[in-house]
Amino acid sequence: MDLGIRGKKALVTGADSGIGWETARLLLAEGVEVLISDKDQESLDEAARALDADPDRLHAIAADVTDTASVENLAAQAQNVLGDIDILVQSSGVTGAQGLFHEIDEEGWRSTLDVDLMGPVRLLRAFLPALRRGGWGRIVLLTSEDAVQPYDDELPYCSAKAGVLALAKGLSRSYASEGLLVNAVSPAFIHTPMTDAMMDKRADEKGTDRDGAIESFLVEERPYMELGRRGEPEEVASVITFLCSDRASFVNGSNYRVDSGSVATI
Template identity: 35%
Template sequence: MNIDLSGKTALVTASTAGIGFAIAEGLARAGARVALNGRTSSSVDDAKKRLLAQVPNADVIAIAADLADADGVAKIREVLDEIDILVNNAGIYGPQDFFETGDEIWERYFQVNVMSGVRLSRTYLPAMEARGWGRVVFISSESALNIPADMIHYGVTKTGQLSVARGLAKRMAGTGVTVNSVLPGPTLSEGLQSMLKDQAQQEGRDIESVATDFVMQNRPSSVIQRAATPEEVANMVVYVCSQQASATSGAALRVDGGVVDDIV
């Protein structure tokens, strides 16, 4: 399958590392003009250098904007008037007991994980509809279906993303614009590697094997019985953004390694 996104402009939020960077790289390799986003100028400039080292001929834009509030979306709009592909990857996570999770934490998670995608979709979807082509992808999580007992606040926001995406897919029905969600499971991104680094060094093991143990201890229902790579998640996203995926809309597509024990 040859995915060609030449002539398309893609915005990938929170794309300076991990899954977001892998998605940006995948879209760039497919020929798309890619806008990287992060909270600081230094992080996006560094990500741009790394992406150009991987894909030398890529057309890359770096936009520093914190998407925790509407001002961040306004900053992006100042640089990008219109886009063809929107990947809502911005998100925060962290374990905390329900009874110790105050309103301010719930509000922060909702603003970053849900409202950033709502605001950007509201900003860019009308022009996609007018042109008769567009792709919007929400990067949710298997935690949207398997709500973690130690991260209820996080799981709720990931479920919220599924609802927004499904509703928007219906709103865009018949326009040529698709809206989907992609649900990663345990993924060996920089965050997980950093968390497991000390253990790997202490035990004299490679990070992949330590990550495999982590998955089997915390997500024993995994079918692949290992952590996915960011590139494996990105592959699904790039496909969903392609012309070849034009009949896929309103879907919640799992790249969770089979963690969710469900046949649909």
């Protein structure tokens, strides 16, 4: 299917691995010129090599979403390399502070919110002027099942993702008349380095291996994931890429769950 975005220009953050990397790969396959970004330039360069794309259509620039100056520098470099972008996919994030509410201190809350909520805010503030100039644009913000189905042992992450979901909905009302459509995608338990780390920690606690930790996690913590497995990054990236496309021209302010049924309500 031709998604109608050949020649468009995109920024994908959190793109050194996982969902961000797969999204960049699919956008490149659709003929989009892509700038990938993440915190570490070395891992980002490695990710760019793995994408094996025409160097004229793939660029890699590191930025720290917790640092306003770093994000503003990314915007300036993006302008030099690409000009105005048409597509922004915000995929960077961390699990952050974990534990029951009384076990997490203020710094745990602050550091998690700084990446998972204020990170998207900083990126949007820096890139919104360029996105508004073109008369056609797409913003896709990565949230989580946790935004609408919070878990008591990761409330800072859940709260941040609920904030991102509200941010996406609010933005969708502000700029649609200018041709800029804003949507959210909410994955659940995807096969990424972040969930690998979570499962390795669980394996240590339970005296098992990663596969055993995944199996017990699905049974005990995610019983509504009816497919009984972790999702793959490309399964999320396919939805993101659709929302970035001309095929999604009447989709605005929506939240697409890619969660195997994990969220228990409709």
